[in-house]
Amino acid sequence: MSKAVKLAAEARESFGKGVARKLRAAGKTPVVVYGHGSNPVHLTVETHPLSLIVRQANALVELQINGKAQLVLVKDVQKDPVRQLIEHVDFLIVKKGETVEVEVPVVLEGETFPGTIAVQVLNTVLVEAPAISIPENLVVSIEALEEGAQVLVKDLNLDHGITVVTDAGEVIVSVIVPLEELPEDEK
DSSP, rough: OOOEEEEEEEOOOOOOOHHHHHHHHHHHEEEEEEEEEEEEEEEEEHHHHHHHHHSSOOOOEEEETEEEEEEEEEEEEETTTOOOEEEEEEEEETTOOOEEEEEEEEHHHHHHHOOEEEEEEEEEEEEETTTTTSOEOOOOOOOOOOOOOEEGGOOOOOTTTTTSSSTTTTTEEEOOOOOOOOOOOOO
């Protein structure tokens, strides 16, 4: 389950490419906080701790703004396409007790039956979960599954309070026997 990471933020009054470029050169990143019918709030945060936070899927952040705490989820991260540096982040306001729809990564665990391979069809599953307890990932055991076995969305073991939005009949993983390669003289 996700735990809120604290991050200090400062209000910003200036906008535009030039201002954003200067902020990034100073080790800060422009961010916007929105949601729950409030006007967007433009802030800056330190780039390094932010870059560690956005590596996690569905990161829950407690922004410290002028001594007040605001609980937010990372909604969108914009990166430079070449250098992969964070250019801008959008945060979505969440409240304790509120449920949110989020994509959660699926992780395979175990080994299939010898001579078979697991083909992962879904890498993420859309779930509805309490904002303060979004799972980091969903673990699917493929231990000793044989050829033709499938794990469907409906087969997931979910914690209390988490429901699947993705169609229950969708295949997460299929187990197959790989095709044998033809010898060189038969090609």
